[in-house]
Amino acid sequence: MDLNKVQLIGRLTKDPETRVLPNGSEVANFTIATGRQYKDKDGNQQEFSEFTNCVAFAGIAGVIKNYTSKGNRMYVEGRLQTRNWDDKTTGQKRYTTEVIVSDVILLDSKQTNGQETSVEIDDIDLSNIPF
DSSP: OOOOOEEEEEEESSOOEEEEOTTSOEEEEEEEEEEEEEEOTTSOEEEEEEEEEEEEEHHHHHHHHHHOOTTOEEEEEEEEEEEEEEOTTTOOEEEEEEEEEEEEEESSOOEETTEEOOOOOTTOOOTTOOO
């Protein structure tokens, strides 16, 4: 049995980009920055950040659009998917690997009129995701 599962906790690098697909479903694209600290061979503290592209569909995309912004911390769970396409200008084959989000937990909350907003995503219908 194979396993394709990703779990990340990080910060949004910019506000999510959302759009509506021809079938009416929403899609959100965003990047999560995850950092780690370590000591190099000389004992000096080093920091490294990894940037991971993520894609969310349907209800999860709506939650991300409405309740997150640049700098928010969040937990993202999903699977890795690699897409390819031909570059229009060079004709070269291009690739990108991204996380297709299946679950999200907002670790920072957006303030609405001075009041904290909480989001429940357990009831989101994932049946209309186009994959």
